[in-house]
Amino acid sequence: MAKYITDLDRAFSALADPTRRAIVSRLCDGPKSVSELSEPFEIALPSLLKHVRVLEQSGLISSEKIGRVRTCKIEPHALHATEAWIQQHISAWEQRLDRMEAHIESMKREDKDYEQPIKET
């Protein structure tokens, strides 16, 4: 459980930055070298590498250096873990709304039954 919490902490924290989200977006299209990744960003390479490191520590991406080229790729497991957490809570909230709706409906029905004129016999 502790590990799960720490992983989620890191994944959500990594996703809280627009440059890191943009890196994740680009890697969803396929693995890229650090220099390919840096192309659309107007930031110095050391800054980009810091973001890459944060993303690696969060488990959202991994990288491998072959020769002089470091290639990054997405690691879907961490993305799925964040989605699972959010989805679980949206479901809990929606189930609560459904229960409330059902309760209101049943109250309306009871109210209607109460208002029915008593048939003369």
Added chain:
Amino acid sequence: MAKYITDLDRAFSALADPTRRAIVSRLCDGPKSVSELSEPFEIALPSLLKHVRVLEQSGLISSEKIGRVRTCKIEPHALHATEAWIQQHISAWEQRLDRMEAHIESMKREDKDYEQPIKET
């Protein structure tokens, strides 16, 4: 777009803390007063209030003070926005896998056709 990015920054950042995620979890079961919220947490009330404030600023929850009681409730829009971002990227990644799979299949078929013995006429 800028607002969307800022909202996502705040929402993901707010979810990067286990106490704040636990507050969101509890509010998914229904609105709660700050003192009700504080019950399972072994932290001082001012610390809890700080977390509540961060969650409010992120748009994930809202609170209202009536008399001396501040009641917090979930605001599903921000939760849906984070889910939409993650879901969109999981889909992009899965579509890429599907394209790769289709490409490998077509290569296999081509390879098989090439290996077919030439029929004698």
